[in-house]
Amino acid sequence: MREVIKLEEQPLLKVKNLKKHFEISQGLFKEKIIVRAVDDVSFSIRRGETFALVGESGCGKSTTGRAILRLTDATSGEVAFNGKNILSLKYEEMRSLRKRMQMVFQDPYASLNPKKTIRQILMEPIRVHNRFPKKDRIKEIIKILEIVGLSREHLDRYPHEFSGGQRQRIGIARTVILQPDFIVADEPVSALDVSVQSQVINLLLDLQDEFGLTYLFISHDLSVIEHMTDRVAVMYLGKIVEISETEELFRDPKHPYTQALLSAVPSSHPREKKERIVLKGDVPSPANPPSGCSFHTRCPHVMDICSKVTPEKVTFGENHAVNCHLYTEKNNKEEKNHAIIYT
Numbered sequence: 001m002r003e004v005i006k007l008e009e010q011p012l013l014k015v016k017n018l019k020k021h022f023e024i025s026q027g028l029f030k031e032k033i034i035v036r037a038v039d040d041v042s043f044s045i046r047r048g049e050t051f052a053l054v055g056e057s058g059c060g061k062s063t064t065g066r067a068i069l070r071l072t073d074a075t076s077g078e079v080a081f082n083g084k085n086i087l088s089l090k091y092e093e094m095r096s097l098r099k100r101m102q103m104v105f106q107d108p109y110a111s112l113n114p115k116k117t118i119r120q121i122l123m124e125p126i127r128v129h130n131r132f133p134k135k136d137r138i139k140e141i142i143k144i145l146e147i148v149g150l151s152r153e154h155l156d157r158y159p160h161e162f163s164g165g166q167r168q169r170i171g172i173a174r175t176v177i178l179q180p181d182f183i184v185a186d187e188p189v190s191a192l193d194v195s196v197q198s199q200v201i202n203l204l205l206d207l208q209d210e211f212g213l214t215y216l217f218i219s220h221d222l223s224v225i226e227h228m229t230d231r232v233a234v235m236y237l238g239k240i241v242e243i244s245e246t247e248e249l250f251r252d253p254k255h256p257y258t259q260a261l262l263s264a265v266p267s268s269h270p271r272e273k274k275e276r277i278v279l280k281g282d283v284p285s286p287a288n289p290p291s292g293c294s295f296h297t298r299c300p301h302v303m304d305i306c307s308k309v310t311p312e313k314v315t316f317g318e319n320h321a322v323n324c325h326l327y328t329e330k331n332n333k334e335e336k337n338h339a340i341i342y343t
Contacts (some may be wrong), residue, residue: 012214013045018077020067035287036064039238050215052225055235061218065184099129102175106187108167112159119155125178148173164198184216201228222265234258237294238286246318253321254336256299
């Protein structure tokens with residue numbers, strides 16, 4: 001479990017009602033299909049925090065990260081970075097802001113240009129954003145290489161001469177060399193061997209401490225999430241169903257989907273008995289999502305209201321919220337009982 005750090009209350013990034021819908025053509029005379037990849041997502045990230053987005057493949061995690069950085073244009077919503085809505089910025093303004101908002105990509109084999117040397121790959125962002133005096137640029141490149149565990153001997157090699165873990169280190173170096181404030185890490189260790197994953201995770205944590213970075217960490221690996229994040233948002237079919245501090249989420253998950261995800265995490269001890277929650281059915285298509293609660297087709301606690309009404313957010317304390325009728329119905333019953341007693 002990650003050590004709890006003191007964070008600023010003012011959010012560095014605030015996402016409000018973010019939506020990203022894709023239109024798919026079915027032919028000349030047929031109506032287009034609307035795929036709701038991200039459907040009304042809201043959260044905030046404080047400076048210095050590592051905030052996680054988790055969920056099954058296809059739930060909209062990566063699309064959310066790309067929409068925040070405007071690598072794909074959002075359909076609607078607001079993304080405020082330091083209080084400024086970046087979705088409304090003009091091209092030149094957004095281009096200038098990119099040095100403060102960077103991304104670590106999932107695939108270390110596809111994210112590096114195979115025709116360029118490491119010197120050229122790391123020099124490109126410095127040149128584009130005009131960082132550092134020209135005479136100092138090579139020194140800065142060597143410095144960042146050494147920080148990520150490589151050396152000046154690697155400068156004139158090509159990406160194919162490195163292992164997957166080394167390539168990801170180069171990708172991280174390219175991201176951090178601009179000294180950004182905010183980084184979206186999109187499944188940064190999922191393509192790596194298990195033995196290398198912990199090294200890259202520890203590198204990201206060390207860089208956060210050294211440079212004061214803020215992360216949006218996207219992953220489906222809950223063991224990684226538990227180790228390195230401060231808060232977690234659980235996504236299902238383009239929506240956030242639960243958001244909480246990491247320690248509390250793993251200790252007391254509220255949403256049935258979150259409970260099912262955590263039950264799939266292997267036990268840390270062979271004698272530890274753990275009840276496995278197996279969800280029935282497949283994930284519905286985001287092109288034709290279920291009415292009401294999007295999880296009701298697979299939920300073991302489904303009620304009549306679940307298929308008819310979208311659940312409202314219910315809060316538990318200051319930092320734990322869940323969208324589920326189990327708790328809205330419970331609250332309604334408690335309020336009715338309270339009214340009967342005191343009427």
